[in-house]
Amino acid sequence: xxxxxxxxxxxxxxxxxxSKKWAPPVFCLGVLGIVVGTAWGxxxxxxxxxxxxxxxxxxxxxxxxxxxxxxxxxxxxxxxxFLVWQMKMAPIFIKAMAPIGAVMAAIALFxxxxxxxxxxxxxxVWDARLTSVLVLFMLYMGIIAIQNAxxxxxxxxxxxxxxxxxxxINLPIIKYSVVWWNTLHQPxxxxxxxxxxxxxxxxxxxxICVVSFYLFVAGLVIWRMQTEILRREHRASxxxxxxxxxxx
Amino acid sequence: xxxxSYFKAECLVLFRRKQNLVNALLFFALVIVLFPxxxxxxxxxxAPAAGGIIWCAAALxxxxxxxxxxxxxxxxxxxxxxxxxxxxxxxxVLLKVLVHWLGMIIPLxxxxxxxxxxLFLPDGVLGVLMTTLLLGTPGLFLIGSxxxxxxxxxRQGALLMLLLILPFYFPIIIFSTSAIQAVAxxxxxxxxxxxxxxxxxxxxxxxxxxxxxxxxxxVR
Amino acid sequence: MQSxxxxxxxxxxxxxxxxxxxxxxSLTATSGDIIHILxxxxxxxxxxxxxxxxxxxxxEGEVQLNGEDVLSYRDPLLKQSLYISxxxxxxxxxxxxxxxxxxxxxxxxADIARVLSLLKIEGYLDVPIKALSAGQTRRVALARLWLxxxxxxxxxxPFSALDMVxxxxxxxxxxEHAEQGGIVFFTSHQPVTLLSPRRxxxxx
Numbered sequence: 001x002x003x004x005x006x007x008x009x010x011x012x013x014x015x016x017x018x019s020k021k022w023a024p025p026v027f028c029l030g031v032l033g034i035v036v037g038t039a040w041g042x043x044x045x046x047x048x049x050x051x052x053x054x055x056x057x058x059x060x061x062x063x064x065x066x067x068x069x070x071x072x073x074x075x076x077x078x079x080x081x082f083l084v085w086q087m088k089m090a091p092i093f094i095k096a097m098a099p100i101g102a103v104m105a106a107i108a109l110f111x112x113x114x115x116x117x118x119x120x121x122x123x124x125v126w127d128a129r130l131t132s133v134l135v136l137f138m139l140y141m142g143i144i145a146i147q148n149a150x151x152x153x154x155x156x157x158x159x160x161x162x163x164x165x166x167x168x169i170n171l172p173i174i175k176y177s178v179v180w181w182n183t184l185h186q187p188x189x190x191x192x193x194x195x196x197x198x199x200x201x202x203x204x205x206x207x208i209c210v211v212s213f214y215l216f217v218a219g220l221v222i223w224r225m226q227t228e229i230l231r232r233e234h235r236a237s238x239x240x241x242x243x244x245x246x247x248x
Numbered sequence: 249x250x251x252x253s254y255f256k257a258e259c260l261v262l263f264r265r266k267q268n269l270v271n272a273l274l275f276f277a278l279v280i281v282l283f284p285x286x287x288x289x290x291x292x293x294x295a296p297a298a299g300g301i302i303w304c305a306a307a308l309x310x311x312x313x314x315x316x317x318x319x320x321x322x323x324x325x326x327x328x329x330x331x332x333x334x335x336x337x338x339x340x341v342l343l344k345v346l347v348h349w350l351g352m353i354i355p356l357x358x359x360x361x362x363x364x365x366x367l368f369l370p371d372g373v374l375g376v377l378m379t380t381l382l383l384g385t386p387g388l389f390l391i392g393s394x395x396x397x398x399x400x401x402x403r404q405g406a407l408l409m410l411l412l413i414l415p416f417y418f419p420i421i422i423f424s425t426s427a428i429q430a431v432a433x434x435x436x437x438x439x440x441x442x443x444x445x446x447x448x449x450x451x452x453x454x455x456x457x458x459x460x461x462x463x464x465x466x467v468r
Numbered sequence: 469m470q471s472x473x474x475x476x477x478x479x480x481x482x483x484x485x486x487x488x489x490x491x492x493x494s495l496t497a498t499s500g501d502i503i504h505i506l507x508x509x510x511x512x513x514x515x516x517x518x519x520x521x522x523x524x525x526x527x528e529g530e531v532q533l534n535g536e537d538v539l540s541y542r543d544p545l546l547k548q549s550l551y552i553s554x555x556x557x558x559x560x561x562x563x564x565x566x567x568x569x570x571x572x573x574x575x576x577x578a579d580i581a582r583v584l585s586l587l588k589i590e591g592y593l594d595v596p597i598k599a600l601s602a603g604q605t606r607r608v609a610l611a612r613l614w615l616x617x618x619x620x621x622x623x624x625x626p627f628s629a630l631d632m633v634x635x636x637x638x639x640x641x642x643x644e645h646a647e648q649g650g651i652v653f654f655t656s657h658q659p660v661t662l663l664s665p666r667r668x669x670x671x672x
Binding site for chain 2: 515523543546553554560566570573
Binding site for chain 1: 391394398399401402405408411412415416418419422423426447450454458461462465466468
């Protein structure tokens with residue numbers, strides 16, 4: 001297997017040029033998918049026989065909750081890559097991704113709370129999954145806070161990477177501890193192993209929503225990374241030609 | 249410089265700066281006092297909550313006391329000297345954590361019976377509470393050292409360190425209070441103690457790997 | 469002390485923030501060399517030292533000690549070198565003796581007394597560092613130069629806050645160390661009087 005893609009990915013120049021091609025289609029496809037998925041889910045999918053129309057918030061809640069966790073996993077991997085291989089793009093990725101992950105966790109919390117009011121009769125319960133998303137949100141805020149607190153860029157990058165790695169190692173433990181501590185939440189909607197219990201017309205739009213959320217976040221993070229590259233590499237000559245070539 | 253001379257120096261610093269330790273213990277006591285004052289002084293509330301209150305106070309006091317762990321070394325240049333000494337910085341970090349932990353855990357274990365009496369901790373639970381403290385606080389200190397190294401170059405780092413580190417304390421606090429509740433209701437608890445010990449062991453692996461990275465990046 | 473020792477820096481490129489501190493910096497030092505590193509404030513003299521110790525990662529370049537790469541594995545260099553930086557690395561809660569004992573647990577009481585009297589701080593053995601003046605504190609830190617047997621010295625502004633007598637004493641010690649086969653790198657804004665070091669300018 002050739003590792004050249006790995007080294008290419010580490011170069012801001014290569015990434016910048018590659019991402020110019022890929023960010024718009026990925027982002028647009030994501031937006032389109034979200035529109036289709038939510039419209040289908042909100043307007044056309046059948047009502048849940050127990051929860052009624054309330055269940056439709058699932059089309060926002062589940063994708064954001066899945067993304068909140070996936071984003072953190074990606075931060076952990078990026079942190080590890082940075083600490084081990086000193087790859088230049090990794091801290092750029094962390095910087096770009098952390099706020100998106102925080103927003104996803106916040107959406108998951110809010111939508112879950114709105115869902116909880118009619119179904120459980122309360123805005124908030126100290127249930128395992130809610131609590132672990134809350135903790136996840138705090139971990140994201142910690143990463144953002146340390147990046148803003150440290151003025152020295154090299155130090156801020158290292159510190160954020162360390163927190164990401166420590167976080168990703170601890171996340172299963174935190175999750176397990178809260179699950180063990182208390183559980184009230186319904187089991188996971190999707191699992192890789194078995195077919196969902198929901199009818200197809202209900203889970204199809206959900207699947208579309210989840211996939212489009214991934215694409216949407218991918219597009220967004222690539223754009224944010226481009227901005228960060230512009231900020232960091234402003235002295236590089238390739239960037240000048242690139243920017244002048246774009247007529248900016 | 250040798251590991252032993254460093255260890256001796258650390259002990260001496262801790263002794264000369266004992267006021268810091270006293271402050272942390274006073275903070276521990278004050279957090280505990282907040283609960284009867286702020287919530288409910290009745291035995292009905294305090295007795296089941298006592299273990300949790302003591303654990304939360306211990307976790308907060310640990311973060312507060314560890315925040316300045318590397319600060320003085322950073323300011324007077326000895327951190328730089330440690331990094332260029334040719335000794336393994338991971339071992340030096342572990343030695344420092346050991347000294348700080350010993351300095352804190354001994355008075356903490358002496359104070360715990362007094363406070364558990366004041367909080368009406370049920371009979372027969374004290375031993376398990378002490379065991380969880382003994383097993384769990386190394387984890388708190390080791391994870392805390394990572395946080396301390398992250399914020400070493402900041403003048404006001406305590407709040408940020410609380411934000412960064414406290415989420416990682418949740419599992420230790422949860423399992424410790426669960427063990428205390430389990431023993432109070434007559435359930436088996438040895439598995440929980442094993443988990444607490446395992447988390448501390450994991451921290452023992454992580455801290456010497458992560459703390460030097462942040463320390464090196466801070467001294468530049 | 470090892471008599472033949474050589475430190476080779478080739479094509480070193482260090483940047484700080486968005487600024488190049490030095491680019492294509494090369495230097496070879498062998499036993500007996502005294503090297504005065506010159507440069508304006510912020511030219512990167514301290515960063516050069518910190519790069520050699522692995523506290524700052526260079527963009528490019530190689531550093532070899534006796535032909536062995538020490539940028540990726542720094543222990544051989546760290547075990548051979550003594551570094552005195554701006555921050556002196558003295559604990560303010562310790563006495564003079566405790567500070568010296570921390571660095572040199574095995575050196576005899578008589579040697580410490582001899583060096584301290586040479587530096588005119590013999591009466592302060594049990595005085596806490598925080599009670600000393602800036603110049604006296606500096607001399608306590610510099611006592612390490614007489615007590616240590618490490619061959620490669622990196623001295624960052626060793627002459628600041630010292631009186632004339634102490635400066636001459638220190639220059640004498642640097643020369644003596646070089647004659648014994650050591651290598652000394654130092655930075656200084658003042659010109660030195662007794663020494664005739666190799667002067668190396670640090671420019672971007």
